[in-house]
Amino acid sequence: MIKKSGLLALVICLLVLLGPVLVQAQGGLTVNQSSAQVDFPLYLHFSLAAESDVNITDIRLHYTTDRFSFAEVISEVYIEFTPATSVEVSWTFDLRRIGGIPPGANIEYWWTVTDANAAQVETNPALIQFDDLRYSWQSLTEGMVTLYWYQGKESFARELMATAQQTLVRLAEDTGAYLEKPVNLYIYDSARDLRGAMIFPQEWTGGVAFTRFGTIAIGISTGELDWGKRAIAHELAHLVVHQVTLNPYGDIPVWLDEGLAMYAEGEPEPGLLSSLSKAIAEDRVTSVRSLSSPFSAHAQEATIAYAQSYSLVEFLITRYGQVKMLELLDTFGQGSDYDDALKKVYGFDMDGLNQRWRDYMTAPAETGEIMGVDILDHIIVGEKSFLSLKREGLF
Numbered sequence: 001m002i003k004k005s006g007l008l009a010l011v012i013c014l015l016v017l018l019g020p021v022l023v024q025a026q027g028g029l030t031v032n033q034s035s036a037q038v039d040f041p042l043y044l045h046f047s048l049a050a051e052s053d054v055n056i057t058d059i060r061l062h063y064t065t066d067r068f069s070f071a072e073v074i075s076e077v078y079i080e081f082t083p084a085t086s087v088e089v090s091w092t093f094d095l096r097r098i099g100g101i102p103p104g105a106n107i108e109y110w111w112t113v114t115d116a117n118a119a120q121v122e123t124n125p126a127l128i129q130f131d132d133l134r135y136s137w138q139s140l141t142e143g144m145v146t147l148y149w150y151q152g153k154e155s156f157a158r159e160l161m162a163t164a165q166q167t168l169v170r171l172a173e174d175t176g177a178y179l180e181k182p183v184n185l186y187i188y189d190s191a192r193d194l195r196g197a198m199i200f201p202q203e204w205t206g207g208v209a210f211t212r213f214g215t216i217a218i219g220i221s222t223g224e225l226d227w228g229k230r231a232i233a234h235e236l237a238h239l240v241v242h243q244v245t246l247n248p249y250g251d252i253p254v255w256l257d258e259g260l261a262m263y264a265e266g267e268p269e270p271g272l273l274s275s276l277s278k279a280i281a282e283d284r285v286t287s288v289r290s291l292s293s294p295f296s297a298h299a300q301e302a303t304i305a306y307a308q309s310y311s312l313v314e315f316l317i318t319r320y321g322q323v324k325m326l327e328l329l330d331t332f333g334q335g336s337d338y339d340d341a342l343k344k345v346y347g348f349d350m351d352g353l354n355q356r357w358r359d360y361m362t363a364p365a366e367t368g369e370i371m372g373v374d375i376l377d378h379i380i381v382g383e384k385s386f387l388s389l390k391r392e393g394l395f
């Protein structure tokens with residue numbers, strides 16, 4: 001169904017006035033008004049009105065988000081204006097500059113205003129929530145997971161929630177990793193609706209995980225439940241793994257991140273492992289070392305990279321067990337180098353893993369029919385993992 005463009009423009013332009021009108025003063029300096037408007041998903045508009053007996057000479061906006069970090073990060077914006085006794089200023093935060101923030105993110109902001117007499121007013125911090133108000137969201141919370149949806153019955157949401165909970169149990173059992181902070185899942189009714197919530201929408205984007213905010217946004221229509229469950233398991237695993245391994249010094253290799261997410265989905269999609277076996281036989285698989293960096297954007301190569309990542313994780317868990325996997329994640333959480341972490345936990349580096357995995361894969365004769373499959377294809381961009389559904393035939 002195609003939305004009428006006028007209606008779309010109306011909802012995209014919907015501005016919601018948030019933030020208190022306040023009066024704070026020092027000497028003759030008074031802040032009369034402060035507000036922020038959410039223009040989802042691209043902008044935050046801030047404005048302020050102040051007056052004084054003498055010229056107001058300096059205005060700064062300070063803001064911080066609820067992104068996970070190791071120290072509180074407060075950004076400061078110098079507002080350009082002509083000094084005067086009465087001023088009205090505004091500043092627009094173009095969220096494309098920081099890669100966007102997810103629905104539901106909280107932004108705290110305050111101003112400092114100074115006049116020519118060096119009188120200064122700092123406004124009280126105000127909180128705004130970056131909500132996608134184009135839809136009427138309902139929510140469901142269980143344990144650490146809150147699921148938001150706007151289309152479909154509660155049974156639809158409950159089924160997705162059950163998948164999320166099962167994924168967490170499975171991850172804890174097989175890897176020892178569990179959520180340390182709450183997460184939010186935003187279920188859009190379609191990939192098209194989801195793209196309306198993204199700052200750089202791509203044709204193939206089916207979901208996005210904002211790991212630093214603990215938020216996932218996915219487009220799942222009520223008729224796509226099976227795909228949706230897989231997508232939720234996958235992205236939720238990314239959030240768990242990122243929470244466990246988050247540290248200021250380093251990240252984890254892509255094959256481990258994606259492999260754990262694929263593993264969390266449960267049984268691999270039909271055809272995925274047979275295509276991997278075929279790739280091994282034809283010597284088309286890459287080394288563990290090169291799988292530590294973001295995968296190729298080329299669909300066919302990426303598919304093999306995901307299959308190989310799944311297989312590497314499955315090999316490590318099957319051969320060496322849950323305790324070692326948790327030890328590996330904890331070691332990465334301390335900021336360890338890729339080779340050092342593997343050596344410390346398993347006694348071999350990336351090349352050693354590569355050799356052992358190839359032996360494991362080629363020892364038993366594995367045959368399988370190559371067949372058309374739905375491929376979950378992800379491309380990592382920065383700290384986001386984009387999820388897309390590509391329906392392909394033979395590969």
Ligand SMILES: [Zn+2]
Nearest residue numbers: 258261378385
């Ligand atoms: Zn992924």
